[in-house]
Amino acid sequence: MRGEANVRAQVLLWGAQRISAMVLALCVVVRLITIIYAVRNGLSAAEILGRTRGSFAWGGFYALFVAAVAVHAPIGVRNILAEMGWRGRGVDILMLLLGLTLAMWGWRAVWAVVA
């Protein structure tokens, strides 16, 4: 259809959403376990920063988490909008911007607690 992503792109978007969903499932489990573990003795900013500052492992983990969100969310929103009748190049560009915004905000937050 004119003005819509071609079939190949549509399939790849679907694949990207599936793979990002798998990554998200894993990330959410790790994060939930970490929350439960971390709040045992109350929660303080100092404690969180003590764990994350200079940590390549936590930095890498949350950078991946953000990437998965930035891929997954816009594709899902695009699907929902398509079913509400909003389709086409304009929506696709808007969704790309949404993904980039999520990635920027997320990575900025990760940088703030790791650096």
Next chain:
Amino acid sequence: MAAMLKVKIWRGAEAGQFQEYEVPRLESQTVLDVVTYVQRRLDPSLAYRFACRVGVCGSCAMTVNGVSRWTCRTHVSKVAADDHLEIAPLRNLPVIRDLATDMREFFDKWAKARGQFTGSQTRKDEFAAVKPESKERKRVDAAIECIGCGVCYSSCEVVTWKPDYLGPAALSRAWTLVNDVRDVAQQERLAAVAGDAGCHACHTHLNCTERCPKGISPTAGIAGLKRAVLKATLKGEI
């Protein structure tokens, strides 16, 4: 069992209203018997479709008390809560008149999903040998009994939201051909069923699987198509 059934039947096309009739309640009565009684005894202008009356042809599907069904194989006793029936045409299809829908788009989508077999041999060649126990043949068997009644299409919410979605019947048909080892149009077929209007639009709600009178699971076939299409796309074939 009450002596009379209260039956509401859709009259009109897209715009219309339910009209109420009283039909004598009988033992072993089917919903199709009820519709036929109304047309023969009460209102000869009622339009509806049927042919075989025994679940072979798939032409008598309607929406009975909110659920798409074959009326010929639905006993009134199973669906008529408090001896009330509400009979409407199938959903997701344009209504021609009363209970008869225009099924052109439904069948056009079978063609769009490349639901035609494309072989490479002639009548002079030997029969192709397909082992009954092979993985492909078993997948074909699971979906081959579809008679195109439209119950799955009428039950599918994705079709309602996305009118260009090919729908469960067409995709299930395509899946039987994807698993037909004799077919030589596989790449074109996978391209035809791919993407936002094809198999990837399915939400796996399983309405089609729940409602199919033949016990077929189009959802399973569509899941198979999603995998096959992704594989072909990653290989650069689509």
